[in-house]
Amino acid sequence: TDPAKEAAATKEGTPDNGNAGDTDKAAEIADFKIDASQIPQEKLDTTLYVACSIRGLENPYIATIADGMDMFCEYLDSIGQKYEKQVLDSGGSNDVEIDNMKQFAAKAGGDAIAYADPNESAIAPSLAEAMADAGGYLGTAWNKPDDVNPQDYDPNWVIHTSADNVANGKATAEALFESMGGKGKVFVVEGMLGNTASNSRIEGLKDALKEYPDIEVAHQDTGNWATNEALTLVETWLNDTPDVGGVWCANDNMATGALQALDAKGLKGKVGVTGIDANTDIVEGVKDGSVIATVSSNGYLQGGYTLAVCYAVWTGLITTDELPDDYRTFLTPAILVTKDTVDDYVAEYVDSVPEYDFSDIWFCKADK
Amino acid sequence: MEEKNQAALDIREEFAAKVKADNRKEKLMKWAPVGVLAALILVFCILKGRSFLSLSNLVSILNQWSLPLLVALGLTFVIMIGSIDLSIDGTVGMVGSLTAIFVANSKNTVNLGVLGFLLAILCSVVVGFLIGVIHVKFKIPSFMVSFAFMNICIGIGMLSYSGKPATIRDPLMMAIPKASFLGVPVITWIAIAVLVLCYYIQEYTPFGRHVYAVGTDETIPKAVGINVNKVKIKVFTLAGFCYGVAGVIGALRLGQGQIAIGTDQMFPAQAAVVIGGTALTGGKGGVMNTVVGTLIMTVLINGLTMMGVDPNIKTGIQGVIILAAVILTIKHGSAVISK
Amino acid sequence: MNKLKTNKAYFATYFSMAVIICLVLIFTIMEKSFINSSNINNLLSDTAPLMIMAAGMTPVILIGSIDLSVGAMCSVSNVLVVSFIMKFKDTIYADWFIMLVTFVTTLVFAVIAGIILGLIHVKLKVPSFIASLAFMSIWNSAALLISNSPISIPKKLWGTIDWYKISIGPLGYPLVIAFLIIIGYYVILTRTSLGRGIYAIGANERAARMSGIAVDRIKITAFAVNGFCAALGAIFLMAKAKSCAPTVGDSFTLMVISAVVLGGTALIGGSGNILNTILGVFIVSIIKNGMNIVSINVYWQKVVFGVVVLIAIAINTDRSSRSFIVK
Amino acid sequence: MSKNILFSAKNIVKSFHGTQALKEVDLDVYEGEVVGLVGENGAGKSTLMKIIIGVQPQGSGEMYLRGKPFQPHDPLEANAEGIGMVYQEQSLITTLSVGQNLFFGHEKEFMQMGIVNWKKMYAEAAAVLSEVGCEDINPRKKVIDLNFATRQMVEIAKVVNVTKEASTDGKCLILLDEPTSVLNETEVKRLFQEIRKLTAKGHSVIFVSHRLDEVLEISDRIYVYKDGENAGNMNVADATEAILYERMVGHETNSEYYHLDKQVIPKEEVVLEAKDLGCRGKFKHVNFQLHKGEILGFCGVVGSGKEEICSVFCGDESPDFGELIVKGRKTKYSAPYQALNDGILMIPMERMVEGVIRGLSVEDNIALSNAGRLSKRGMISRKRVSEQAVEWIRRLRIKTSGKEELVIQLSGGNQQKVVFARVLASESDVVILNHPTRGVDVGAKEEIYGLIRDMVAEGKSVILLGDTLDECIGMSNRVLIMRDGLVTGELDAAVDAKPSQVSIISMMV
């Protein structure tokens, strides 16, 4: 079975596509694959500028997105496409990210494809606008405002994808609460204040809390996505609430800190921890039982395939007009890694780098 | 005539009384930071009594105090010569990252053991030395030199693990953060050892006096024949050493090398140094003041965390308390010039 | 002799220019598209927020103080302006009127905030470094409390912030505003008693006080002006990103101060020329822009940035006439 | 007096980018003598001293110490050879203790097992202090807590100590650059005693001062410098104040020193009045009226409260009791700019920290206090600023390479003149002169006295805290004598009826 299809996130069903005539077309699109032989030679000889715009490489998950771009570039090599790639690092600043994108677009002119993880949902339109002004193609992930869609920047804003943060937050929370037998006290370590991903994951946590009325949140504070801050928080809280049953963290970086704090008090393995991102050390934690769950959003997949879709549009093999709405904005698969699934996950993704076929551009669509 | 004499006596007494009062006030002001610390502890005891005062929380406070203390110790010397050092976030993070890849770790096969520590610390010592040399030789404000090195060090730190932090696997290193001696964490002992070293340097070596002199008015030591540039370079190098030890401790505590070990260490350290009573204009204060200053900051953050204050307003409360503490502890009056 | 001495004042300008020319040459050689028109357009419009904030910071540094709360001030103004817009967007008033009112309200708020910081610094004798550090925390919290997540400007109002993209020749409209403000400051600093007071205070506060300069008032004015500029920068950022975020200003604080110092203003106060701040800002933004254009490996970007800044300031500082102490 | 030459300097030349500070000067010092060195402000006295001690490198020329060529690279080297110096500017580190200052740069001598033995150092410091008659100074006290006169004594002790620390056992040379400008009479006496003790031991002293009477009193031989050149040297027996004056300034003192002929009788109109004014712990019950066109002198020893009264008038401090009435209006100032708005301005005592802004140019400094008058529609006219500067540089004979020169590059006395120019240029109605001639050469002093007279003739009023008692009596229409924070006497000082110094001193102490 394809683990990518065991999506933990399936909140939104596929919207109905209306009449039967479109169904054929939909099937055609779903089966679309890049056929390298159809790409005009002049396109292959043009230098294509490839970029991924991310918020700092300190975070291992984000670093895998850049790796995803590298994998996709290997594919470009294999079909003889000339290209130049670069990573745009916003360092967590909206303004810098917009500037970076504008500068990248200006340099590349129309021959650009980019993946962007907008630092905040609110800047996604500005990123798209930067690309639209220059004529390149952009795919975004995670964050965008609800009332703005890729269609608003046709054809330059090709797709927006997201792992379902709410669902992920809920899934890890449920796994944690189950491991505690449905009752007890938990610590909640939030991500950066004001960050959309963090807020959505917290929302998922709250949904789960409603279903487990006997779980009590003993402490909640922000760890700013950072290991050391999470360490300090949990270390302090443990003095106040030594009988805690679990620690829910909004990402794995912070889960690492929480584990370290528990370890210092001899509680590692006794108090469950959850995170999101499937960092190597946390996946190991799942294996040895000190971590209850984490979620892999598969950065390779997000980074590489978003670029692949943009590439298909740039070559002209596919046009944005023919894409139905649910191919413009969709969810990417996420894998919940728990004690039960960890061995499969490790075999598939850790011990072997998965082979991806980037010509199959919709492989990253969760409900495909 | 009689009356005049009486008046003269009055004013002399008044004068004496005023001098006495001023002196008393000055002495009191010296202890004001300690007072602030005591007040904070008292407030948290009342609000969060048992758990705040519990042995395990005291140990946590000591743990959490170690790294800021080390950083602030280094910074104290820099501030005492009237300079400033923004490189902290970078150097601490860089050393933290390097420590993990120099000892046995999950990322590479290097295993230098204790030598790995020393090598990592050496890196920040070199950075400190370079900051000092460039600052004095090219006459570039320390603000700019250290700003540049902050970026360079963050870059080096990030490069060293390229997105995938190394987890420390050396059993000794993994044991240190859990170990304690006489009930005090070993990490804190390391910080205290550096504190003693700094105190010794400040109080019992000629260099210590020269630091005060350079901060007060560097033309004077120059005129006496002291090599002011050398003093400054030494100060930045010493600071680099302190940041280095802080970085190592950060990595040990996390069990992982990350650039984030240094993130957001600089501004709280500056605040701690000033709250402790070291003047930003140089020449006044010292490491003991910094001990109190860092304790205030650590206790404050620990207490607020313990109380579960809404994270959105936590930093705001910190800001207000820092402001209040400084207002309480610094000299006022029309003759005081504050830059 | 005298000629030589007056000329020295211009050395800083020449050096900064030289640094800029070198940078442009190097980047152009490495990647031709660096000087293509759309990138030049980017450079000349996107530096506006940094430029305006650096303009406000210059007088503060000239008086020998510092304001570390600019970034946070910018964040809080940024969320404030958008949350006002969201409050009033459904009222009967014309969109441009809503915008105008919210802008003015925000600017007034920022000026008041600057005055409060100035008062605390001046009246309570709290060093500006630490007072503004405390305010940084306070405004950060305030921004989060106003809105702890980013808000987008609704699409229907996008028309009202189109002015951000207007350009006069290659110069973006916001940058023109920033230039005008800087030129205004230049006149104030060089030709009025307020300006001379600012330099005098920076050079020797006690002597300035004794010679009858209204030290307190001038200092507070500098902080108020800085607040104003931070808010204006926040408005530019809002228009640029069509949204607000409670942490938008964080990365600006050190960048703003560095740009001012790169422009040759002494951190100990008392010497510098606000026109050179323009050059300082361009040095910073050209380095950042150029590194993206020549696509330096992102892991190396910080290292390169640090080294280039160091070289730039080393060339930039006029050491020959420096009889002063460098702290 | 023995006739061995201890030190000699030949053809010393020194220029600072453009300014020729010394053009070939010579100086010989014999063992056991005091050499007085006088000259106008900017004549190059301090520069020569700094070359001898090694703070500044000489341009060209030779120096010999005990017959051997001598060229120190830094003061520590000179100290080791037995040369010590008291600088014109204060050179103690205020944040350190007296003892630490005494041995600053020599801490290594007290190192034991890597630790500085402070106890030993303080004991030694106490011994050194008592040697110069300052047993009352606690060596553990921080310098910042001492008044300026005491600090000066510490400086002297520091130098005297050099003679003992010197690695040579030969005779030492001590350079004193205007050591008395901040001392009162008894302190000067004490200093002179010290100097005599030193010369008795065979050490030599170079003594720089603008107070010619002091120079004549203490020196054995006197050198006069003018514009960086030797303008004569003579035995003290051959010198009088008049001769020295002539050599320094280039012409004889042409009029009467204090321009008594220009002393006018003040108008009836009261411009400033103190009613029962008081400041807690400083002064009390002060009543007086300052009339238009009057010079009112304040006499009193340190701590008598006269300085504090000045800071109240000029708005630097607020009084605790009583009323201050300016031009008929009751006022209370919280900052000097408010006083300036009422037309009151002061020349502060400490010119370095309060008087001039050393990082600004001469012209900007002169323009500091009258921005209003120099501007048109809110804009300052650069032309007026520079015209004004040129005018005052000429009138006060400020020695500078141009109006754009930074004040920090001027000699001590010329900096003082810049302050004076600033205050005069402000055209304030009431001018408080707090030691206006401190560190100013005799020629310029006379000039300044003339200017004060002119100012008064124009209807301005002056409160004068003289640098000497003589000056105070000579210039004033009326003197107020203060003691212990109270006014103990008020004497008329009309041209023909100047009070005697003795009568005033009796009220001062």
Ligand SMILES: Nc1ncnc2c1ncn2[C@@H]1O[C@H](COP(=O)(O)OP(=O)(O)OP(=O)(O)O)[C@@H](O)[C@H]1O
């Ligand atoms: N650092 C310097 N840079 C430039 N010029 C200087 C410097 N130091 C001294 N000069 C110049 O050298 C000349 C001699 O100065 P010096 O200080 O020796 O005078 P002085 O005789 O001690 O006068 P005073 O009685 O006022 O103290 C002056 O014209 C002064 O402007």
Ligand SMILES: Nc1ncnc2c1ncn2[C@@H]1O[C@H](COP(=O)(O)OP(=O)(O)OP(=O)(O)O)[C@@H](O)[C@H]1O
């Ligand atoms: N507030 C003060 N703090 C420190 N030192 C002071 C203070 N006031 C005065 N002095 C110092 O005391 C000394 C003499 O003071 P002052 O000028 O008031 O006396 P004076 O008029 O010179 O006395 P006399 O006329 O008897 O010589 C100077 O060195 C001055 O710097």
Ligand SMILES: [Mg+2]
């Ligand atoms: Mg002199």
Ligand SMILES: [Mg+2]
């Ligand atoms: Mg006197």
